[in-house]
Amino acid sequence: MCTSAELSQFLSNVERRAFKHAVFAVHDNHAALDIVQDSMLKLAEKYGAKPVEELPMLFQRILQNNIRDHFRRHKVRSSWISLFSALQPRHDEEEIDLLEVLEDGENNSSPLPPEESLKQKQIIAIVEQALGKLPPRQREAFLLRYWEGMDTTDTAAAMGCTEGSVKTHCSRAIHALAVSLKAKGVELP
């Protein structure tokens, strides 16, 4: 059984990446924060007694389900909004551009020289944009496999699909990213 300290350690290790996962999917920082918070609560409440080695797979599964729930709710909400759009004035939601978000982080002190730091941030922004444009399942597979460092079996369990599907999604994601980055003339350092 996982102790409170172990759960705390796990959550603090995973929270930043989980936030980025959610941002890539929903393109909204506030919604992404809500998704991560909800995922943490669900993990602690429902699986807080599980062994610590089972937590990564369970957390990723909860996170991905919450992202899907967000889209479902968004779909229902937008159908109601479109229904009443003729009666109500339209409110344009503020869209948060990932590039702007990254630019906000320029205030943080960075050990790199300014030119390199800027170049790296530009590359990161392009990579993140390319990731954000991937189909959801491809992005999910790529991030779980290569960023979370999960093996094919765990990725398949977290995604609720077969190992073959994981391999296919990853291969397609790598290909799409390579094409996208090459089109923008990005060479990875």
Added chain:
Amino acid sequence: MSNELNPVKIAQLLTKSAQQLDNATLSALEKARHKALERQSTRVPVLTFTSASGHATARWADRLIPHSAAPWIAAVLLAAILLAGTSYWKNVQEQQIDDTDVAILTSDLPIEVFVN
């Protein structure tokens, strides 16, 4: 072309990006983590018998009776207790009626029967 892309390098860039999150986001994440830890489930497996081998017994019982089945088991137990109580009560009532019948037939009614 796609072979030139190294996913590890992409992962490294993403990690750097995650390290550059703004303070407001980090603070919100920390709050969320603390909230989650406050609600961590410390559920003890149902129908666990305490013994010297505490954890082993708990895990064995947990495996035997999954948490999802616990409400059903509780409902069945409650129904069984109610059924047993009702049948016991009926049995006692029937016994009392039989005793009264016997008393009537033998003209041996107790004095309290005549008391209003």
